[in-house]
Amino acid sequence: MDTPNQPPGKSIPKQDLGGRKLSFMDHWYTLHPWIHFCPTRGKVLCFHCARANALSSSVPAKEKAFITEGFSNWKKALQRFSQHARSEHHLRSLPPSRNSITGVIETADAKQQEVNRANLMKVITSIIYLARQGLALRGHGNDDGNLIELLKLRACDSEELEQWLRRKERYLHQDTQNEILQLVSHEVLRNIISGMRDAVDGEVPDVPPFSVIVDGTQDISGNEQQSICVRYVDKDFNVQEEFLGFYQAQSTTGADLSRLIEDALRRLNLPLTHLRGLAFDGAANMAGCVRGVQAILREKTTKALFVHCGAHCVNLAAKESCDVSTMLRNALYTINEVGRLFAESLKFREKFAELCVCENESPKKLRPLCPTRWTVRLQAVDAALDRYDEVLSTVEELGAGRTHVAARAAGLHAQLRKKSTLLALHMARVVLAPLDRLNRAAQGSRCTVSQLMSSVRLTKELLQAERDNADHTIQGLLRKVEASSCDAPMTLPRQKRVPARFAGAGEQHHAEDLPQYLREQLLLAIDSACTQLSDRFDQEGVREHGKVEKALLSSLNVKELDQLFQESPWREDISVADLAPQLQVLFKNNRPENLDAAKATVADLEESARAMFPDAVKLVRLLLTLPASSATAERSFSANVRNLHADSEFGNSGKSFICAAERTSDS
Structure with a gap:
């Protein structure tokens, strides 16, 4: 608060003197502008003395009423107000006059701080712009590159920025640039996780069921970079795929990659207990049924289904x-x-x-x-x-x-x-x-x-x-x-004869x-x-998904639903006994033909109505959560692999650079 709180006198508690009530007078504000009413105490304080007391613990005993305890003796108000106004502690606590040397210095310092803050924000916004466009910040030297050239261009319209660039301390060192990028990337990640938590109904902060999409590539220096994305469903039943960043892997074994994924999720407070889907390529270290990443992660969370990326399969x-x-x-x-x-x-x-x-x-x-x-x-x-x-x-x-x-x-x-x-x-x-x-x-x-x-x-x-x-x-x-x-x-080309050990002794077919x-x-x-x-596409995850989808779209009784969910990893998420009547009532008039139709029916319900069908709503969310391919990761590669190359050559932090380039608009 920069000014005293001075409500109307009638709103300030009155003083009771044996049946006689005295009130605070509004014109006292004019006589003593420093009077500040404290709502928590129900009394008045000296605004300047109380503010100065926050920086010092020495309080004169005579002035405690106006500094810490509060004053409400309206009978002696004018006398005590005048005494306090002449006290040494009050005079020291008053802000310096603008005409004094101290006031002039503080005014100049405040103006300089404002200018420095504005110029520093131009540096930060320029870094965010370059990161958003996927451009390298630095060149081969300290005074070239996209960032310094962009700032020089902006300085053409700003004399203050031009003077800033002549300074020795310009906050343009490579460590400062990387620190700004890292701060931006952390803010982006916080916004992503906040968006995920907003997708959960209820007062307790939590994350919705989500899937992980991972793919790998190498930068120009040969370092293995893993792209990690998450997929979840928001409150409006829209599928969201969020790119979390590139994470450097020390090894490409299934054990090391699974530890990398766990560490990334743990740092973002995304528990494995909420993991419901995995989408990787078909490499042995990722899709292997024994030592692959999907096998290791599914041992720790049995509710996750693995889908071999559809785009890779095609x-x-x-x-x-x-x-x-x-x-x-x-x-x-x-x-x-x-x-x-x-x-x-x-x-x-x-x-x-x-x-x-x-x-x-x-x-x-x-x-x-x-x-x-x-x-x-x-x-x-x-x-x-x-x-x-x-x-x-x-x-x-x-x-x-x-x-x-x-x-x-x-x-x-x-x-x-x-x-x-x-x-x-x-x-x-x-x-x-x-x-x-x-x-x-x-x-x-x-x-x-x-x-x-x-x-x-x-x-x-x-x-x-x-x-x-x-x-x-x-x-x-x-x-x-x-x-x-x-x-x-x-x-007609010459057609080879297949060896008899492969084709047998019978007559072989040749085109006429x-x-x-x-x-x-x-x-x-x-x-x-x-x-x-x-x-x-004959995959275990796809088959399990088909069974669960059949439970949603077909008119089945409790016994039939129980058979479909008997070996499903999502069985613990759904109450089969409650699901059957919920589906019968929810789709009573219009049985959906596919998942999109079921999603539209559930999305049209009011939030209060959705609470009547918790298992049906959860089932739709789970089906939408499982990814069909690592599309987001592939798009991230095609758009940002050049950034990885630039990072390795010019020293930027790859992970923070890419994260900032993805979502700087939120920060």
């Missing part, structure tokens, strides 16, 4: 389906080399752009194939097919030279002019296109396991439809290839003509994709 399925056919594999390798040559050779890019302009077409960037994310190879295939004639003409002209680039271009021209290469690219697209759409659906941050499995079923149906229509597809592709500029004819051979190659890729999808 990528692996795409890889196997393309590798199983040598025809498709060789064509994709050729396109990869074209993309590499396009990225390395300026002459290639210029000639390609020139040919595209001549055809009144906008040049499209040719890209090499991603070595790990197979589903994005569709983009590279589409880019090559859209400008196939221009690509063919470009490599033909480049191949006429005498450089090493010409040798590469000549080899690529020999492959691209084959009609079999163009046909194989079209066949690869038949398989990759449905898988690419499935991958996009799996990477949604709010995608649930049930939605993922529904997308998998639809993808398999699309692939099966392509299989049934394979003859028509091959005929159409043959007509398209024949009309292209490729001049190397297609012939080219269309039959091409149909077999296409069916081989399609069948491999369908088999991979079936095998890779």
